[in-house]
Structure formats: structure tokens, C-alpha cells
Amino acid sequence: MSVRVPAMSVLPPIRKDRVIARLPQCFRKEAALHTKEDFNNKVKTACQEQRTGTVGFKISKVIVVGDLAVGKTCLINRFCKDVFDKNYKATIGVDFEMERFEVLGVPFSLQLWDTAGQERFKCIASTYYRGAQVVIITFDVNDIGSFSHVRQWLEDSLKENDPTAVQLFLVGTKKDLSSPAQYSQMEQEALKLAQELSAEYWAVSSLTGENVNEFFFRVASLAFETSVLAELEKSGSRQIGEVVRISSNSSNLNRSSKKKQSNCCQ
Numbered sequence: 001m002s003v004r005v006p007a008m009s010v011l012p013p014i015r016k017d018r019v020i021a022r023l024p025q026c027f028r029k030e031a032a033l034h035t036k037e038d039f040n041n042k043v044k045t046a047c048q049e050q051r052t053g054t055v056g057f058k059i060s061k062v063i064v065v066g067d068l069a070v071g072k073t074c075l076i077n078r079f080c081k082d083v084f085d086k087n088y089k090a091t092i093g094v095d096f097e098m099e100r101f102e103v104l105g106v107p108f109s110l111q112l113w114d115t116a117g118q119e120r121f122k123c124i125a126s127t128y129y130r131g132a133q134v135v136i137i138t139f140d141v142n143d144i145g146s147f148s149h150v151r152q153w154l155e156d157s158l159k160e161n162d163p164t165a166v167q168l169f170l171v172g173t174k175k176d177l178s179s180p181a182q183y184s185q186m187e188q189e190a191l192k193l194a195q196e197l198s199a200e201y202w203a204v205s206s207l208t209g210e211n212v213n214e215f216f217f218r219v220a221s222l223a224f225e226t227s228v229l230a231e232l233e234k235s236g237s238r239q240i241g242e243v244v245r246i247s248s249n250s251s252n253l254n255r256s257s258k259k260k261q262s263n264c265c266q
């Protein structure tokens with residue numbers, strides 16, 4: 001007697017609200033990685049062809065950096081778990097979450113690394129910066145100090161990465177705490193800086209959820225687009241689904257999230 005096991009039984013189906021069929025638009029045209037209305041045509045064609053071929057599995061590493069208590073953990077938790085905690089619990093070292101999407105019919109994951117902003121944990125956190133395809137630099141829109149440290153965070157995170165290969169986002173947090181007048185003044189400064197750094201600018205609130213999903217959908221889409229284009233360039237006519245194959249025994253993929261923490265940084 002034989003028992004049939006579905007080939008992809010190891011992973012739960014991708015959530016319906018993580019399916020991306022059209023390119024999500026930028027937040028501000030003045031500071032966007034690009035302002036095209038739709039995915040690149042080459043990418044769309046490659047994805048269509050892949051549907052009939054083998055199943056692909058692609059992952060991009062995303063690191064979230066910025067001063068302590070600007071709201072990095074809350075941002076990730078709002079998106080991944082749809083929760084918000086008003087109590088501050090410092091991240092010690094790093095945490096990470098895996099978030100699965102389907103972009104243009106192709107499975108795609110973001111590995112979201114939530115790093116510590118506190119100075120004494122920075123040395124642990126920075127060892128996890130390497131190999132990031134996306135760097136998200138956060139600051140609190142109500143705290144000019146956190147804004148003035150953005151360049152330093154950029155420098156630190158790019159030390160470990162190829163600056164030309166990284167997609168950069170500048171994200172203002174805690175928008176709910178700011179009056180419209182205060183916010184718009186801050187935004188002028190943030191847009192200027194984002195343009196200078198070639199970053200895409202977003203403003204979010206993890207408390208209300210404003211722009212949180214839109215932001216991560218944009219990150220996933222642009223990371224996906226870039227990685228497919230890079231792969232097409234590398235492989236010529238090879239189908240994208242054939243590039244990364246992960247065996248069904250791979251333990252990492254059985255879980256949707258995994259934590260790594262360390263307690264000392266001396």
C-alpha cells in the first residue's frame with residue numbers, strides 16, 4: 001500500500017493577502033527608487049514562463065536599522081503579526097522574521113532582520129548586516145536626533161555590503177504622534193535626505209497601521225524585481241525557477257519565524 005504525499009506539503013500555502021499581482025506604488029514621487037507604474041516587462045515575461053516550469057524559491061535579506069526606540073520592532077511586528085505593543089522592550093542583538101509572498105505568481109520571501117539600536121548591542125547586531133539586499137533605515141519623525149543619525153546608520157550598514165547592490169529605504173516612524181504641520185516640515189527634510197542618499201522615502205505608524213502594509217509590499221516587490229533582473233542577466237535564457245531549489249528537508253523553511261538572541265556584547 002502506498003501513501004501519496006503532496007510535493008510541497010512542507011510549506012503552508014502563501015496567505016491570500018500576501019499575493020502581489022501589480023506593482024505597489026511609491027509613497028512620494030520625489031524620493032522613490034523608481035516611479036514606473038508596473039513591473040519590468042522582462043520580469044513579467046520571465047514569471048509567466050516560470051509558471052509552467054519548476055517551482056522557484058527566492059529569498060531576499062532585509063535589515064532594519066536605526067536609533068533605539070524609534071520603532072523598528074513594532075514596525076516588523078505590525079506587519080508580520082498585526083500586533084502593537086506600547087511597552088518598550090529593547091531588542092538585544094537581533095531578531096528575525098520570515099515573511100512569504102507570491103509575486104507575479106512566483107513564491108518569494110523576505111528575511112526581515114530586526115536589529116538593536118542600543119549602542120551596547122550594536123556590535124552583535126552589526127555582524128548580521130552582511131549580505132543584505134535591502135537596507136531600511138528608520139527614524140522617529142518626532143525626534144530630530146534620530147534623524148541626524150541616519151547617515152551613520154547608512155555608513156555602518158554599507159560597510160558590510162556592496163553599496164551598488166543594496167536597495168535603500170528611509171522610513172519615518174510614529175507618524176501618529178506628529179501634527180500635520182510638524183509632519184510636513186519634517187517630511188521636507190526627509191525627502192531631501194532620501195534624494196541625496198538615493199533612498200525611497202516612506203512614513204508609517206505602527207500604532208494605527210498607516211502605510212505599514214503598503215510599505216512592505218513595495219519592499220517585497222522592488223526586491224523581487226531587482227533579484228529577478230539580476231538573475232536574468234546572469235543566466236541568459238535560464239528560467240528563474242531553476243536557480244534556487246531548496247530541499248523539502250530544509251529546517252529553516254518549516255517555520256515562519258525564528259529568533260536569534262544574545263545577551264552580551266562586551
Ligand SMILES: Nc1nc2c(ncn2[C@@H]2O[C@H](COP(=O)(O)OP(=O)(O)OP(=O)(O)O)[C@@H](O)[C@H]2O)c(=O)[nH]1
Pocket residue numbers: 066067068069070071072073074075085086087088089090091092115116117118173174175176177204205206207208
Ligand atoms: N505612538 C507610537 N508609538 C510607537 C510606534 N512605534 C513604536 N512605538 C513605541 O516606541 C517604543 C519603541 O518601540 P520599539 O519598536 O521597541 O523600538 P526599536 O526601534 O525596536 O528599539 P530597539 O530595539 O531598542 O532598537 C515602544 O514603546 C513602542 O510602543 C508608533 O508608530 N506610534
Ligand SMILES: [Mg+2]
Pocket residue numbers: 072073074089090091114115116117
Ligand atoms: Mg527593537
